[in-house]
Structure formats: structure tokens, C-alpha cells
Amino acid sequence: MISVCSLSIGDPLVILILTILGALCAIILILPTIPDSENSLQTRIPTYLHITTNSKVIASYVLGRRSFSFEREKRKFYFLDF
Numbered sequence: 474m475i476s477v478c479s480l481s482i483g484d485p486l487v488i489l490i491l492t493i494l495g496a497l498c499a500i501i502l503i504l505p506t507i508p509d510s511e512n513s514l515q516t517r518i519p520t521y522l523h524i525t526t527n528s529k530v531i532a533s534y535v536l537g538r539r540s541f542s543f544e545r546e547k548r549k550f551y552f553l554d555f
Contacts, residue, residue: 491539498536502529 505516507523 498532501532
């Protein structure tokens, strides 16, 4: 069994996993937040698609860490070219 932690970020499997993870985090951030009052519950989106604020904070953190890992790897390759 291949461990994802031991693979390089340039490996296609890791890129696929990180892309799916980024897309999932972006979808979580786009979904509406659970409303505070019952009056604002009148939306077209079903209630099971409303996300808590804590879930959105975690998704934004994971998306930021994923972006940072890609940027760090890109910089490493950029400096190796010179």
C-alpha cells in the first residue's frame, strides 16, 4: 500500500487527491451558513446543505494549507531552475 505522506507533491496521485480536496473545500465555502433565526430559513436550498460556521472555518484553513503546499513546491522548483 502506498502512503500519501511519503509521496512527492509532484506525483499525479497526490495532485489528484489535493485537487479533489480543494474542490470539496471550495464547495463547502460556497454553500450557505445555517441561519440564526427561523424567519430567514425560507431559502430554495434544502436545510441539509446549510453548513455551520465552524465547518467553513475548517474548510478555509484546509484550502489555505493546500494552496500553500503547492506554492512552496512551485517555489522550490523555480529556484532549482537557475
